[in-house]
Amino acid sequence: MLRPIYYVAKATFHEAWRRRxxxxxxxxxxxxxxxxxxxxxxxxxxxxxxxxxxGLGSIRFFGLLIAVFMGAxxxxxxxxxxxxxxxxxxxxxxxxxxxxxxxxxxxxxxSNIAIxxxxxxxxxxxxxxxxxxxxxGESWVYxxxxxxxxxxxxxxxxxxxxxxxxxxxxxxxxxxxWILATISTFFIYFVGQMSEFIHQLADPERGATPVAAIxxxxxxxxxxxxxxxxxxxAILDPARPLPWEHPAKVVIQTCTYVVVVILIGYLxxxxxxx
Amino acid sequence: MCFRxxxxxxxxxxxxxxxxxxxxxxDSEGRPVGLVGLTLEVAEGQIFGxxxxxxxxxxxxxxxxxxxxxxxxxxxxxxxxxxxxxEYKRRVGFLPEGPYFYDHLNAVELLRFYATLFGxxxxxxxxxxxxxxxxxxxxxxxxxRVRDYSRGMLxxxxxxxxxxxxxxLVFMDEPTAGLDPSAQIEMRNVILRLRDxxxxxxxxxxxxxxxxxxxxxxxxxxRGTVRRLAPMSELLSGDSPRYVLTVAGQSEQVQSRLAxxxxxxxxxxxxxxxxxxxQGAALNAANQIGAAGAKILHVGPERRTLEEVFVEVVGxx
Ligand SMILES: Nc1ncnc2c1ncn2[C@@H]1O[C@H](COP(=O)(O)OP(=O)(O)OP(=O)(O)O)[C@@H](O)[C@H]1O
Ligand SMILES: [Mg+2]
Numbered sequence: 001m002l003r004p005i006y007y008v009a010k011a012t013f014h015e016a017w018r019r020r021x022x023x024x025x026x027x028x029x030x031x032x033x034x035x036x037x038x039x040x041x042x043x044x045x046x047x048x049x050x051x052x053x054x055g056l057g058s059i060r061f062f063g064l065l066i067a068v069f070m071g072a073x074x075x076x077x078x079x080x081x082x083x084x085x086x087x088x089x090x091x092x093x094x095x096x097x098x099x100x101x102x103x104x105x106x107x108x109x110x111s112n113i114a115i116x117x118x119x120x121x122x123x124x125x126x127x128x129x130x131x132x133x134x135x136x137g138e139s140w141v142y143x144x145x146x147x148x149x150x151x152x153x154x155x156x157x158x159x160x161x162x163x164x165x166x167x168x169x170x171x172x173x174x175x176x177x178w179i180l181a182t183i184s185t186f187f188i189y190f191v192g193q194m195s196e197f198i199h200q201l202a203d204p205e206r207g208a209t210p211v212a213a214i215x216x217x218x219x220x221x222x223x224x225x226x227x228x229x230x231x232x233x234a235i236l237d238p239a240r241p242l243p244w245e246h247p248a249k250v251v252i253q254t255c256t257y258v259v260v261v262i263l264i265g266y267l268x269x270x271x272x273x274x
Numbered sequence: 275m276c277f278r279x280x281x282x283x284x285x286x287x288x289x290x291x292x293x294x295x296x297x298x299x300x301d302s303e304g305r306p307v308g309l310v311g312l313t314l315e316v317a318e319g320q321i322f323g324x325x326x327x328x329x330x331x332x333x334x335x336x337x338x339x340x341x342x343x344x345x346x347x348x349x350x351x352x353x354x355x356x357x358x359x360x361e362y363k364r365r366v367g368f369l370p371e372g373p374y375f376y377d378h379l380n381a382v383e384l385l386r387f388y389a390t391l392f393g394x395x396x397x398x399x400x401x402x403x404x405x406x407x408x409x410x411x412x413x414x415x416x417x418x419r420v421r422d423y424s425r426g427m428l429x430x431x432x433x434x435x436x437x438x439x440x441x442x443l444v445f446m447d448e449p450t451a452g453l454d455p456s457a458q459i460e461m462r463n464v465i466l467r468l469r470d471x472x473x474x475x476x477x478x479x480x481x482x483x484x485x486x487x488x489x490x491x492x493x494x495x496x497r498g499t500v501r502r503l504a505p506m507s508e509l510l511s512g513d514s515p516r517y518v519l520t521v522a523g524q525s526e527q528v529q530s531r532l533a534x535x536x537x538x539x540x541x542x543x544x545x546x547x548x549x550x551x552x553q554g555a556a557l558n559a560a561n562q563i564g565a566a567g568a569k570i571l572h573v574g575p576e577r578r579t580l581e582e583v584f585v586e587v588v589g590x591x
Contacts, residue, residue: 007390011376018378082374086435089340089368089445090391091360273343 004092005100012104013111016070025069026112029062033120037127047131052151052235055120059113060158064189067109067162071169072181074101075265079274080177088274098269102170102262109162117155124151143238150235153247160254161229165189167258168224171265174272192226224257286353288443288474289316289339293348295498296334309334310498311348316491318442321465321475323485323506325580326495327588332478333371335495336447339476340368352443364392367441371448371478373432377421381412381431384420385438392439406434411460425452433464443474450484462488486510486580496588509583516576517556519548522569531566535559549576 016022036054040047075098078084087097128144168188172181191198202208202216227243228250234240244250291314298308309331316322324332337343339350341358355362375384385403389395394402407413410430423431429452436444449465450458465488468475479485485492492509494502502509516537521528522545529546533539535555536548550556553575560573 003393004391007387011387015376015378082370083376085337085340085342085370086368086373086375086388086432087391088342089363089366089370090388090439091363092391093360271344273337 001096004090004096005103008087008092008097008100009104009107012074012101013107016104016108019070022066022070022108022112025062025065026115029058029112029116030119032058032062033116033123037123040127040131045135048128048147049236051124051127051131052232055123056151056154056158056232056235059116059120059155060161063109063113063116063158063162064165066112067105067165068169068182068185068189070108071105071166072173072185073178074105074170075173075269076176076178076181077173079272084274094270095266098170098174098266099262102167102265105170106163106166109166110159113155113158113162117158121148121151121155124148146238147235150231154231154235156247157229157231157250160250161226163258164224164226164254164261167261167265171261171268174265174269188224189226192224195220195223195225196227198223228253285317285319287315288318289314289322289350289352289476291315291339291348291350294335294338294345294350295347296331296338296343297346306498308346308498309338312495312500314493314500314503316474316476318474319469319472320490321469321477321488323489323492324476324478324495325480325482325485325492325584327480330495331498332480332495333447334498336368336370336445336476336478339445340366364439365442367436367439367444369429369432369436369444369446369449372425372451373428373435375420375428375431375435378419380419381407381416381434384431385435388435388438394439402438406437407431409437409464410434411457426454426457429453430457433461437464437468441473443476444468445476445478447478448481449477450479450481458484482580482584492580494584494587501587502583506580510577510580512576512578512583514576515552517550517553518572518574518576519550519556519560519563519570520572521546521548521563522571528563528566528568531563531568532559535562545571 033055036051036058039054040050043050078087078101084097088094092100125148128147132144165185169181169185172184175181176184198216199220200206202213202220204210204213208216229243231242234242291312294309294312294314296309297306299306301307312331312335324335326332334343338345339352339357340363345357350357352362353365376387379387382403385406386399389399389403404413407416410433412427412430412434415427418427420428420431429449433446433449436446446465450461453461462484465475465477469490477485477489486506489506491505492503493500519532519536520542521532524541524544524546529539532546532548536550536559538549540547540549548556548559550559556573560570564570
């Protein structure tokens with residue numbers, strides 16, 4: 001049962017790592033993270049803020065590009081290039097194939113984030129003590145250890161966020177061509193960034209009509225809430241609340257969401273003619 | 275155990291379809307496009323040819339049989355299992371039309387990948403892969419990546435992956451397309467060897483010259499409908515017991531003599547062929563002509579080519 005999934009995932013992972021386009025994004029991300037070491041001096045007095053913003057921003061942004069551009073092609077490319085014919089003619093069920101492709105895709109995304117994350121975390125550990133020492137006596141003080149922990153936490157959240165993005169991309173790629181799947185995933189990602197805003201719009205006490213409240217409320221409930229993955233504000237400010245109550249809850253919610261999204265993808269893929 | 279008994283005591287059915295249809299709509303003249311209703315039974319151990327012009331529904335049939343697309347109506351079974359079920363795929367091999375593979379792999383990596391989907395691995399597998407690549411003449415070129423393959427090389431590796439699991443039933447879509455003459459002969463030998471090993475081979479093609487010498491049974495498909503289904507020998511011998519006399523040369527004198535008794539006289543490959551209603555008339559004519567000094571090349575029952583039968587069945591399409 002699990003064997004075909006493993007081998008499809010492995011082949012997907014290997015193929016993805018051979019794609020120059022994706023390699024290029026990773027190289028660019030690492031360069032970007034490295035350059036934050038220099039760019040941070042553009043904001044005297046807020047060097048760490050700059051370092052964190054550029055570094056985490058790069059991991060998130062380039063990770064997103066990798067997740068979408070790879071994920072949206074996972075199934076649609078197999079169908080468009082007809083490589084799927086010989087595979088589904090082997091004793092591999094459609095469910096096994098889909099899960100294998102998804103796992104291969106997610107591990108590719110995660111390994112890319114891991115490389116970027118290690119580079120960024122190393123840079124923070126090297127840079128932060130010096131900046132802190134130079135800032136001695138300034139009006140704002142913070143705990144370096146708390147900051148390191150929260151940097152790691154932020155990187156962890158990017159893993160979860162792109163887990164959801166990859167699942168969305170794969171599911172769209174079972175339905176659409178890769179171009180449409182790419183556009184749809186970006187669309188959901190950007191709308192998902194605004195889920196809190198939509199939530200407020202749906203609030204009758206703020207003037208939403210009953211129909212709008214139902215429609216927007218439903219959209220809010222279906223959308224992934226990408227805001228919970230962003231704790232950048234809290235990294236340098238221990239007083240800032242985290243965007244979630246408990247890390248375990250975020251993990252469980254994310255995994256549930258991913259399972260549901262992939263299940264929907266499976267329902268489409270099972271009916272898809274290839 | 276059960277499996278054995280079935281095999282030795284009765285010829286089992288490899289493929290069975292019942293009004294299997296896949297409709298893609300209608301053409302400009304309102305005729306249905308796709309596969310209209312296929313009822314077939316393919317016994318184990320034979321080479322079955324599904325022949326038909328371009329767009330007649332051959333590839334559609336194969337995709338249905340492999341569960342890549344789903345029927346609009348009707349049903350089918352392979353080894354008594356519902357179409358599309360992964361279970362029968364352990365016993366099946368498939369060479370698609372103009373096959374496509376992961377193009378960043380080379381031949382060995384590609385076969386290794388497909389083998390893992392069957393749960394095959396280990397040193398025996400490496401040996402098996404070498405044998406298969408030698409069989410299709412790709413062992414010396416095993417390091418070349420698929421993206422740099424020629425059409426014929428794709429076809430060869432396609433055959434190797436179709437035979438990876440030592441299948442009992444092999445589907446091949448246009449197996450001889452894109453192959454050079456010697457590769458075509460090799461392909462034919464591979465197919466015949468599969469039958470000798472007791473396997474069932476299901477071929478789709480419009481290349482009649484390649485199919486004529488190998489198929490045991492033929493179905494002629496046209497616009498999604500089977501127009502003729504018969505053993506090849508029956509198809510080619512025709513219904514009438516007519517006889518043909520072939521005489522060397524095309525001299526007018528011989529021609530007029532032949533014509534006096536024959537139903538039909540026609541030139542063929544620099545010689546003359548006369549058709550007679552029965553054996554006696556043909557032998558009689560052969561004696562007369564021979565006594566007159568003409569050179570008799572052949573007297574025998576009329577055999578049509580598959581092409582002639584095909585054109586007759588399919589018409590001018
Ligand atoms: N996905 C599809 N959508 C619409 N029509 C299709 C589709 N696939 C096949 N058809 C139509 O169904 C008919 C049969 O196609 P099929 O590919 O089975 O032909 P074929 O016999 O394999 O032809 P060829 O010898 O050219 O390979 C054609 O008219 C084709 O246009
Ligand atoms: Mg075809």
